[in-house]
């Protein structure tokens with residue numbers, strides 16, 4: 581094989597034979613053995629060819645495998661992308677501000693991107709724009725619910741007189757009569773934190789206060805603030821507080837605050853670092869508030885045990901109000917509220933219902949009333965009877981029992 585590659589061993593032999601023929605030294609025996617040799621060489625040749633095919637197939641497989649592994653390495657070693665906001669655009673260059681650390685850099689806008697100020701973009705470690713996420717306004721709209729006046733009145737809330745009094749004093753009064761506080765020389769609380777079991781009326785109270793105070797009601801949920809991009813949660817907090825200031829007088833209601841306001845963890849994961857950053861932004865925003873802002877913050881949680889104590893320091897949520905499960909009288913009131921627009925039969929006994937429904941929440945009672953209404957509808961009846969309410973009670977309690985298996989986390 582070390583000879584010239586164009587010449588096969590067979591060619592070699594035939595030239596040898598040719599010389600022998602020319603010199604006339606070839607006898608029959610020689611020819612026979614030479615022919616045999618040729619046969620053997622042909623077989624060898626075939627074998628080699630087969631081996632070659634086999635090897636090249638193997639080589640192909642290895643190549644594929646290598647490529648796959650290369651891709652994996654690339655994915656594993658690729659640095660994450662960061663989120664930045666475009667601040668200014670000028671002559672093919674963009675001034676971007678990175679979320680989280682607020683670092684500002686100029687970067688060239690890639691030809692195929694139409695970048696405008698206010699947009700959020702993904703950048704790599706070299707600050708090259710990799711993709712456009714969305715306009716800032718889109719995210720705001722997703723996360724916040726803006727209700728000009730929620731249309732809930734205090735008389736729709738049963739059994740929470742003390743809680744209401746406290747909320748009115750710390751949220752409504754400073755909004756509608758700020759001079760009262762000035763005169764006495766006390767500062768109204770910046771934020772009010774309501775905590776209590778699910779369905780006890782925390783959200784309801786926040787809405788009622790907003791209606792009464794004639795304020796814009798901005799509602800957002802802590803779990804919406806836990807975003808998948810680095811720096812995004814903190815940015816949303818900033819946005820939402822800005823919006824609250826723009827729309828003042830306003831009430832900013834942060835539901836499920838435990839999702840971001842949970843004890844700061846230091847497990848070193850990016851996820852917890854991110855939640856911590858969102859939380860720090862929240863603290864910073866609250867610290868930046870003063871009484872003249874005309875913005876009140878109400879937060880709600882049913883896991884106060886999980887909250888970071890830093891949130892409860894003076895100047896932040898310095899009023900903590902417990903919203904308890906309704907007592908018997910409260911349940912009686914709530915039954916009346918939720919059956920107010922129903923046509924009731926004479927036998928309906930609210931006292932009895934209130935006695936039976938110990939440990940149930942206002943939300944449970946609302947469901948009982950609705951279920952009872954459905955029973956009447958199904959039998960094409962005219963009035964809601966005590967029987968309907970009792971059946972509905974049975975149904976709700978048994979469903980509740982099923983939900984309260986030991987697997988349920990929040991019982």
Ligand SMILES: Nc1ncnc2c1ncn2[C@@H]1O[C@H](COP(=O)(O)OP(=O)(O)OP(=O)(O)O)[C@@H](O)[C@H]1O
Pocket residue numbers: 736737738739740776777778779780781782783784785880881882906914917941942943944946
């Ligand atoms: N005290 C109450 N008076 C009248 N209705 C109530 C009361 N509490 C709860 N409800 C009813 O239950 C529904 C749910 O209550 P709400 O959303 O305010 O509970 P929540 O305390 O915010 O619960 P969660 O902790 O699960 O968010 C209300 O829309 C209302 O119909």
Ligand SMILES: [Mg+2]
Pocket residue numbers: 782783835880
């Ligand atoms: Mg709620």
